[in-house]
Amino acid sequence: MRRRGIDTFARVMELAERPARTDAVLFSHRAVKTFLEAASAEYSFITEDEPRPCFAVLLGRSAGAEAVVSEVAFGRNARLTDLSAREEFATAIVPRFGTAYENPVRAWWLDPADLLAITRAADARGLDVLGSIHLHPDWHRLGPECERDRPLSDSPTPMDEHMFRNAGWPVNVVCYLERRHGGLYYSLAAWDAQCLRLPLRTNHS
Incomplete structure (x- = not known):
């Protein structure tokens, strides 16, 4: 990211408590369900x-080296x-990753004001901002x-890897959604800020 974009996210993330490392991601059924409902609607x-x-x-708590995700929170896409x-995509993303990213709905840039509001609300409830999930x-x-x-x-795509590294979040979940035999099927995978895969578990209740 350009320096200004990095600084915006860095200042916001200083409000969140994050573990030095993450060894596993434990994802609640409720959080998965909430995201899948929104993702299916967009799909x-x-x-x-x-x-x-x-x-x-992703909101939840850090339990030692484990990230326990209990909720998800949505914000606006600030691409436009x-x-x-706008500067980041025009000067860095499109030249590096291709003209497909000229499409304003091809990728997500979370509105910094929404991220700040999400972080403050989570902090007031004793929750940590653990990272992100995208479709x-x-x-x-x-x-x-x-x-x-x-x-x-x-x-993660090369573009995702770029964003994971620059955002610096300890947990980045990718949700793959596809239609097969008349139904929607999904898989989840978690990655750290260096794009190394993390063990991910979901509970059943």
């Missing part, structure tokens, strides 16, 4: 021209309204012909 509106992203902040976001649809099936040979999964 239903995906067209060849509009990937329709879904992004949320935040000057730092990867089966864009290689739903998108234009040029996307057919670039399947997504629950692994």
Whole structure:
């Protein structure tokens, strides 16, 4: 990210308590369900021209080296309204990762004001901001012909890796969602700020 974008997120994240390292991510059923409902709604509106992203902040507690996710919180996409976001995509993201990212719904830039509000509200309730989760649809099936040979999964894309490293969050979850045999199926994978995979478990209740 450009320096201004990094500084904005760094100042906000100073309000959150984060572990020195994360050895495992424990994800509540309620948090998964909340995100999947929002992601499924966005998925239903995906067209060849509009990937329709879904992004949320992970809230919970740090228990030693484990991140226990109990809730997710949503904010606005500031791709078109935040000057730092517009500059970042125009000068760094598009030249590095391709013209597909000129599409304002191709990627997410969480509104800094929303992140600050989420962080303060979480802190007031004794919760930590642990990281983020975002949607990867089966864009290689739903998108234009040029996307057919670039399947997504629950692994980070090069663009995701760039954002994970620069945001510095200890937990970054990718939710892959696809339609098969008339139903929606998903998988989740967690990654740290250096894009190393973390063990992820979800509970059943």
